[in-house]
Amino acid sequence: MRAAFYISDGTAITSEVFGHALLSLFPMEFDHDTISFVETVEKAEAAKIKINKAAKRTGMPPLVFHTFVNNDIRKIIDSCDGVIYNFLEHFVAPLEKELQLDAKPTAHRTHSIHENSYDYRIDAVNYSLANDDGSNVTNYEHADVILVGVSRSGKTPTSLYLALQYGIKAANYPFTDDDMDDLTLPDFLKPHKKKLFGLTIDAQRLIDIRGERLANSKYSSARQCRMEVREVEKLYKKEKIPFLNSTKFSVEEISAKILNETGLQRYKY
Amino acid sequence: MRAAFYISDGTAITSEVFGHALLSLFPMEFDHDTISFVETVEKAEAAKIKINKAAKRTGMPPLVFHTFVNNDIRKIIDSCDGVIYNFLEHFVAPLEKELQLDAKPTAHRTHSIHENSYDYRIDAVNYSLANDDGSNVTNYEHADVILVGVSRSGKTPTSLYLALQYGIKAANYPFTDDDMDDLTLPDFLKPHKKKLFGLTIDAQRLIDIRGERLANSKYSSARQCRMEVREVEKLYKKEKIPFLNSTKFSVEEISAKILNETGLQRYKY
Structure with a gap:
């Protein structure tokens, strides 16, 4: 080879x-x-x-x-x-x-700790980890974006990628089975509605992903997955939350699309 | 501009x-x-x-x-x-x-979900998150590498970067104050000694970082930080654990150095 x-x-x-x-x-x-x-x-x-x-x-x-x-x-x-x-x-x-300027080559120009954005990125990683998966719903005023969606729709890897690569403080909150009866926006998300970005996913892909984690469970059942996807998409439309379907996209692509749609400031190029 | x-x-x-x-x-x-x-x-x-x-x-x-x-x-x-x-x-x-081959340009060649490495990378992110900060010490047989070090020496961002970028399952385990009296390798790490990679950090930098989190605490005191750094470095040398000082390096640089020293297989270029 x-x-x-x-x-x-x-x-x-x-x-x-x-x-x-x-x-x-x-x-x-x-x-x-x-x-x-x-x-x-x-x-x-x-x-x-x-x-x-x-x-x-x-x-x-x-x-x-x-x-x-x-x-x-x-x-x-x-x-x-x-x-x-x-x-x-x-x-x-x-x-x-x-x-009209001479290049001034120095070693370690890129990807080093001397880039201005470095501290932002580490702060953003710490923020995103502390606010992963709805673990801290009282801290959203510091978020740059709050990803929402059902379990396994791609929120966590996307949050971490946005933080690590771009220095964006990305919290994420999962809509779970408990929320699903007549799904409405939880009160603690309402003041931060402008920061919300929804992820959705094809029901069949969700069934497959959840099945790998917990086979033969209500969590991974076709009925449950279809219902959850239907409910969150209905909510996004009703509340006018921008959203995208993550099924066919990588975290890099999802992140780039979120940056595109939200116009979020990135701290690193 | x-x-x-x-x-x-x-x-x-x-x-x-x-x-x-x-x-x-x-x-x-x-x-x-x-x-x-x-x-x-x-x-x-x-x-x-x-x-x-x-x-x-x-x-x-x-x-x-x-x-x-x-x-x-x-x-x-x-x-x-x-x-x-x-x-x-x-x-x-x-x-x-x-x-002696024609280029076959197609859209979305790189950074897409169609790259072979994509599933490895998402699995690795899930693994690294589930095994962050010593949260699961019974699962190290699946790790590609286990980063060890004192609190705030750079283990978590580096684990996530190795996972997201390279598909490497990077667990991390923190040596805490409780371990510090005559620091020895915990029993659950001993079977995985070949996977260990140590991080250390200049004591003054550690004092600064911890002070931002918890000012005027034992955790951020000069005495405590110096003692912890001294103890872990002694352990690395005694146990012949490869290690590097993260003080002056970005997560990209720390990750590249770890790949260099360990020869770990990466799943993405």
Whole structure:
């Protein structure tokens, strides 16, 4: 299998996203390897040896995605037996010209604790955890958004993603069986109605997900799942709560759609 | 302020990472805007109007980072009053030649629910939440890694990041004051010693963080924080538990370092 390396002097997250976006265009499999924190000439030499070994083993030059700005290290990586894809080099000069400003490359520019947004993000994670699953209904004045929906409709992973990635304080509240008789908005949510965002899910998908957790239960029964989905969707429409169906979407997509619809301020790009 | 747009037919996460990596090289501020899910000609026209308005407002062509593969939509965006940076175009042709394979662009290639790793990631988030903060010490046989450390040394955000981003089941267990008299490894951790990874933190940083939560308490006192840090570091060394000091690192960096040191398999690139 063709080897693909993602290399950087930091986390290599940028190199991974860059390489993954390109390789996902090709209908073939790759053997992925990330080499992060290549901050010294010695580590660069070790990375080069690793790449060259993969070239020998596979009989094909590995694809090497990197974003080095330090010349000494870059030269070592560029001299390996792989094919180099350095996405910075095509764009830095045009951007320098456009901005009439020289690029000032420093190590660890992105994904580091020095990003302005970092403390917001950690605060948001702590907030979202403390306000997960209706565990604290008295604290919603500090929320940026409150996700609502039935159990297993995607609220918790989405809340955590919004917090970790964007620094958004996302609480979530589950509508449970007890609420379902003539479902109305609980009193403690009413003052925060503008922050509510609803999730819903196809009943069949809900039956499947709940069945994996608790097979042969009322919780996972077709009748119960259909009723809960019907009730929450009726509530969203009646109360004009914006909502989306999470069935076919990843947490990244759900989060991006929520940002789109609400115009919520994000603390990180 | 110069406007920067990140545009895509999906989440635009790739465009954001790409643009952010480039702009972070320049010591100036930008006014960021993401336009996601531009899947139709109509939405592309609306995006173009938004970019052109920003051009008028700022008197400077906005910087437009995109990754469109659909030609109809791309042409509309490319005809706006901004400067276009399309990072795919420089790399697709060389990669096609190298792989001797035509690129097969489809929408939503990355960050979608169709990625193989998606279910692993959601399972891992559920596992990490259920095994956060020592809440379930009988379930560690399913962990990929168990983070240990004193309260507020970064275990929880790191566990969640490892789960959400990489599909790694990361439990975490806090050493608390009760454990601190002659700190030894609790019996329930001993069978899983190979999965342990320790976090530590500079005592002064710990004093600051705990002080924000509970000022003037034993928990946040200099004496207590110094003692706890000293005890856990002694334990890590005695038990040969790999560990790192989280003080100067982001969750992304801590996670990347843990992956580096442990060689844990990640389910997503």
